[in-house]
Every structure is written in structure tokens, then in C-alpha cells.
């Protein structure tokens with residue numbers, strides 16, 4: 001989900017032309033308002049780029065491991081839109097989406113899985129209403145935990161248990177990907193607004209405690225008629241640092257733990273959507289990166 005990161009863009013925050021075309025309202029659709037909108041639709045349009053992400057992680061996995069990514073587990077999958085697109089990518093792709101919240105999974109089944117996948121493709125996607133800490137089988141080629149969702153684990157021992165569980169859930173040679181965010185901009189009390197067709201996406205950084213690193217953020221949507229859907233999504237997280245994440249990966253047993261850092265677009269100064277392995281990051285105002293670890297074998 002969720003950081004708009006005006007200064008940075010990552011695969012998940014960019015929409016492909018195809019998605020943009022699909023997400024255009026029908027010509028005679030009523031103007032969006034806080035009353036008639038669907039928060040999941042607006043979230044997907046504002047924050048996610050599932051086709052791009054599915055391709056990015058598949059390609060990266062193949063380049064790194066020399067074999068295709070065929071069994072993907074998407075933790076904290078929400079509406080499972082990424083898992084859905086991963087299944088569409090190849091006739092041998094299988095995906096498991098895990099989320100605690102059944103109404104969100106049910107929304108994803110109705111609005112993403114059924115419209116986008118035929119019966120055969122649907123048989124290759126499993127959605128589990130479970131805690132990510134409790135799922136271990138089948139062993140996956142790769143696990144994705146995106147849009148910083150693991151940040152719900154605020155205690156070190158909780159996040160350590162999650163990363164260890166991912167390690168146990170991977171095949172030998174399997175890969176865990178977690179995305180991360182940071183930079184001085186993230187610590188500011190502010191609301192960033194991004195205009196989309198028919199609505200404005202608002203990302204509020206509401207509270208940050210420098211002692212515990214607890215951070216509270218919220219997504220609101222506002223509309224041309226002046227209405228506003230406040231607190232469409234609220235996140236109470238801990239802001240984890242890349243140093244902590246890397247240490248936890250190593251403690252769990254992962255090897256070749258490293259960071260994919262997003263390059264900078266010269267013209268805008270923002271992210272350019274190109275993620276490369278880097279040992280030393282840049283002093284960017286806001287950044288998004290991906291922590292990668294490999295299970296030996």
C-alpha cells in the first residue's frame with residue numbers, strides 16, 4: 001500500500017498505460033463522491049501497479065536465481081491483485097495470497113480474481129484468511145510483503161518471528177522481498193495530495209514518535225463535489241530502518257542479504273522506478289527500497 005512518496009516512485013506506485021485505461025470510469029459514470037466511491041478501487045488506482053510489480057519480481061527472480069518464479073506467496077495480500085496478475089503471467093504460475101481480513105479477501109475475489117482470471121487460472125490461486133505467522137506450506141519460490149505491511153509488527157521479536165517464518169516457508173534457494181521506506185520527509189507531519197481522474201488521493205503522516213519509531217499514517221480521498229472520505233485506511237506501524245531489517249534477515253538465516261535502491265530521475269529529482277543493488281544509499285528526502293534475502297540451497 002500506501003506511501004505516495006511524491007519524491008520517489010517505485011514499481012508499485014506507477015500505473016501502466018493499460019491499467020490507467022482500464023481504471024477510467026465508463027463514459028456516463030456518475031462523478032465520484034465520498035458516498036458512491038469504493039475505497040478499494042481508489043486504493044488500487046492510487047497506490048498499486050500490480051501488473052508492473054508481478055513482472056518486475058518475476059524478472060528479477062529469474063535474473064538472480066537463473067530459474068523461473070513459479071510459486072509466489074503474497075503476504076498481507078489485501079485484495080490479492082498482485083497475486084492475481086502473477087497467475088495471469090504464465091500458465092505454470094501459482095500464487096498463494098494471505099490476509100487476516102476476510103472482507104478484503106472477499107472483495108478481491110469478486111473484483112479482481114473473478115473478472116481477471118478464467119476457471120483454470122483461478123485454480124492456480126489460493127487465498128488464505130490467516131495470520132502470516134501461521135502459514136508455512138506449500139514451500140514457495142518467493143515471498144513478497146509489500147507496501148510496508150510487515151510494519152504492523154512493532155516489537156523486534158514479532159518481526160523476527162515473521163521473517164523466520166518466511167525463511168521456513170521458502171524452498172531452498174527461495175527469496176524473501178520486503179519493501180521499505182524512509183528519509184527525512186517521512187518524519188514530517190504532513191499530508192501529500194495526488195490528483196487522479198475523478199478524485200484526489202491524500203497521504204497523511206499523522207504522528208511519529210522518535211523514541212519508539214511508532215508511526216501513524218492515513219489515506220483519505222477527496223472529490224470534486226467537495227466531499228471527502230476521511231480515514232479510508234489508517235496504519236499504525238513501526239518505521240523500521242534498513243539496518244534493522246537487514247540484521248533480522250541475517251538472524252533468520254538468509255544469505256546474500258542486500259538492498260535494491262531506487263535510482264533518481266534527473267529531471268524531477270524523484271525516483272525513476274529502476275531498482276539496483278547498492279551497498280550505500282543516497283541522502284534522499286524520501287526513498288523506497290526493497291530488502292532481499294536468499295534461503296541457502
Ligand SMILES: C[S@@+](CC[C@H](N)C(=O)[O-])C[C@H]1O[C@@H](n2cnc3c(N)ncnc32)[C@H](O)[C@@H]1O
Pocket residue numbers: 001002047048075076077078079098099100101104130131132133146147149152
Ligand atoms: C497495507 S495493506 C497491504 C495491501 C497490499 N499488500 C498492498 O501492497 O497494497 C495491509 C494488509 O495486511 C493485512 N494484515 C495485517 N496484519 C496481518 C497479519 N498478521 N496476517 C495477515 N494479514 C495481515 C491487513 O488485513 C491488510 O489487508
